[in-house]
Amino acid sequence: MxxxxxxxxxxxxxxxxxxxxxxxxxxxxxxxxxxxxxxxxxxxxxxxxxxxxxxxxxSFFLTNAQGATTVFTGWDNYKALFVDPIFIKSVKNTFLFVFYTVPPTVIISLILAVIANEKLKGIGFFRTVFSSTMGVSVAAASVFWLYLFNPTMGLLNKVLETSGLDAIEWLTDPKWALIAVSATTIWMNIGFTFLILLGGLQSIDSSLYESADIEGSGYFYKLRRITIPMLSPTFFFVITVSIINTFQTFGQIDILTQGGPANGTNLIVYSIYREAFVNYQFGAASAQAVVLFILILLMTALQFKLVERKVHYQ
Amino acid sequence: MSQIELINISKSYDKQKDVLNSINLSIEEGEFFVLVGPSGSGKSTLLRMIAGLEEISGGFLKINGQTMNHLPPKDRNLSMVFQNYALYPHLTVQENILFGLKGRKIDKKEQQRRLNEAAEMLGIQELLKRKPRELSGGQRQRVALGRTVVSHAPLCLMDEPLSNLDAKLRAHMRVEIRRLQKRLGLTMIYVTHDQVEAMTMGDRIMVLNDGQIQQVGEPITLYNEPVNLFVASFIGSPKINVGNAVFSENGKYLIVENQLHIPVDPSVFCHIPRDRNLKVGIRSEHLMPGISKKENLHYLEAVNIEQLGNETSIAFELGSELWTAKWPGQWKIDLGQKVSVQIMPEFLLFFDADSGNLIKSAELGKSQGAVSV
Structure with missing residues (x-):
């Protein structure tokens, strides 16, 4: 063998x-x-x-009204975008809108969340109220604000009149229209942001605060040295999601201003909608959509690159 | 400086049943006082009430003779170490230790001086720039102790500080905490559920069960003269051996678990009531190997043997109970083997079976005297 x-x-x-x-x-x-x-x-x-x-x-074609491709145009759609004053204005408007909307939303939500995190009687009621805008649809909220903004009967102008100030044409004055839409959006986004921040606050270990109490730290010292740093991952999440959402705003524009006055509230998504479904320029609209996609991608990548390393994960 | 008095302290949540019930206690300055009890006994609640983190439902808390009931934690001049250490994960070790001092706006030079002193005392000079997540369990524990050191508070509270460490490190930190306490002259209130920690660290121990004080005293007193069955079985490892006992009809024997017949020695048994249900207890080191002497021998079946090297632990079956004997040295015993065991009547503890209270403790002084002669 x-x-x-x-x-x-x-x-x-x-x-x-x-x-x-x-x-x-x-x-x-x-x-x-x-x-x-x-x-x-x-x-x-x-x-x-x-x-x-x-x-x-x-985005590389011209189309007919049904959306079928007719002529290949290469980069022409894109080239046309960057000399189109209306599109450039809509990009500017979008950045301005993000700037008007995201910081106030986060700051107001943080204040509400810190208040709602206290152990008080009936706090559940306030938590429900503060987060309730999450359950309101964009359409309902916009109509509700449409009434508030009404130049003659609206509550806002009534308040201004009784306090002796001039009435404001909220949605038709180019100075105010974007701010008015921003206010609506802030109100609508507070519910979600508040809820996420409250969840973040509640996941902070209570013994950290107890230890600080025993060592004799004051309320604002604790807020600055414990709460804010411990919330940084939540902030990062909330800000990233809010910016992406705000870039994609459509519903409140369509109901409140339709992009007016004089394209003052014409944001990119609304501009895409108009190009595609009012002007039937599907090719140009697609090019705008691609530009928007790249913008959001860049913004988010930039955030991860610059901010995330400063975020403290437990 | 720091003398703590608890007068009729009680705690109840939402006016329900009391979690703690009329606790009366005084703790001397410089004392290492241990609160021990099973989980849910209310020991942590009591500690948090002293710290000011829980409201006191009834009674008075006095520190240095002043009532402290309604003062916030920061005005009680104490420090506390938490079970999870409560280190700030986003701050370095140095910032963690100085957190409280910075909050109270203490002079920068003084902060640095105290930091150096604490770091040297605890041997953490090299760790000051690290974040808590880069530290081992023992190092985190030291950082938490560092906060106590820099606070210069005369009273220190600790809530199960060693329960997150492994056994070896725990034994080591026991010694370190004890040394630190003596060195700084701290008055320490230390909560644990581990009776070994309580026995080894405490100057005095309070055993708590179901919100009631069971016994307060020095560790050895609690071991030798437990006031009731709960304290007897809680203090000591392995657990004290307990069995039901009755006197035989003619009164000549004490019958334990219907099996052991212990002859009644009038000098030992004179104060034991004959007409009540009894429980007897005996520590495992008093179930001695029956070799040298011929008297009081009993044959018991060994059901488990644990060889620990320096000693051998043998489990015997006795009626419905499992009794453990601890014999010094190494013994070769087979499972099921009948082993002769010497049970001296003077080592027996007698308890009232209904109330659980101690009737008579073991006569240890006499036996130790006999050995030393």
Whole structure:
């Protein structure tokens, strides 16, 4: 029998077998993983990836009124955008709108969350009220504010009149229209931001505050040295999500101002809508959409690059 | 300086049943006082009431003779170490230690002086620039102690500070905390559920159960003369061996768990009531190997043997109870083997089976005297 070098022989066959079993197992777990991912892959493909690629494709064409491609134009749609004063204005408006909306939302929500985090009687009621705007639809909220902004019957102007000030044409005065839309948006976003910040506050270990109490720290010292730094991951999340959301604002513009006066509240998404469904320029609208996508991508990447390293995760 | 008095302290939540019930206690200056009890006994609540983190529902808390009931924690001049250390994860060790001093706007030079002093005392000079997450459990513990040191408060409260450490480190930190306390002359109130910590660290111990004080005293007193069955079985490791006992009809034997017949020695048994349900207890070191002497020998079946090297722990089955004996040295015993055990009647503790109160403790002084002669 060939038992002279049995170890070498068995070793080789053994290694070979082990290799094969390993590869089989890898294949099996890969297939299993794909099976779990399948529902999301299908949903994302149909509703996100396909429309995205279709948009990029359309942005290089001229289309007819049905949206079918007619002439390939290359980069012409994009070139036209950057000399179009209306589009440039809408980009400016969008950045201004983000600037008017996001910081006040976060600051107001933080104040409300700090108040609602106190252990007081009936605090559940206030928490519900503060977060309730989350449950109001964009349309309902816009109509509600439309009444408030009404130049003759609106509550805001009534208040101004009774305190002896001039009435303001909230939605038709170019000076005020964007601010009015921002106020509506702040009000609508407070609910969500408040809820996230309150959750962040409640996850801070109470023994940190107790220890600070015993060491004799004052209220604002604790707020500055414990609460704000411990909330930094929550701030980061809230600010990133708010900026993305604000970039995509559409509903309140459509109901309150339709982009007016003189394109003063014409934001990018509203401009896309008008280009595509009023002017039937699907190619140009797609190019705007791609530009918006790149803008949001850059903003978010910039945030992660600059801010995230300063965020403290536990 | 710091003498703490609790007068009729009680605590109840939402006017429900009391969590703590008329606690009367005084703690001397410079004393290491341990509150020990099972979880839910109210020991942490009591500590937090002393700290001012929980409201006091009834009674008075006096520190240095002044009533402190309604003072906020910062005015009580004390420091506290929490179970999870309560370190600020976003601050460095140095900032953590100086957090309180900065908040109270203490002079920068003084801060630095106290920091250096504490860091040197605890051996954490090299860690001052690190964040808490870069520290090991023992190092975090030292940082938490550092806060106590720099606060210069005469009274220190600790809430299970060692429960997050592994066994070896725990034994080490026990010694360090104790040394620190003596060195700084702190009055310490220390909460733990670990009776070994209580025994080894405390000048005096208070055993708490269900919101009631069971016994207050020195560790050895609690071990030798527990006032009731709860204290007897809570203090000491392994647990004290307990069994139901009755006197035989002719009164010549004490029958434990229907199995052990212990001859009644009038000198030992004279004050034991004959007509009541009894429980007897005996510490595991008093179940002695029955080799040298011939008297009081009993044969018990060994059901488990643990070899610890320096000693051997043997479990015997006795009626429904499992009794443990701890014999010094290494003993070779097989499972199921009948082993002769010497049970001296004077080592027995007698408890009233209904109330659980102690009737008679073991006569240890006499036996130790006999050994030393």
């Amino acid at each position: 060939s038992m002279i070098y049995p170890t070498i022989e068995t070793n080789e066959t053994y290694l070979h077998q082990a290799e094969r079993v390993k590869r089989q197992n890898q294949m099996k777990s890969f297939l299993k993983g794909m099976l779990f991912l399948l529902p999301s892959i299908i949903l994302f493909s149909v509703f996100v990836f396909y429309p995205m690629f279709k948009t990029i494709y359309l």
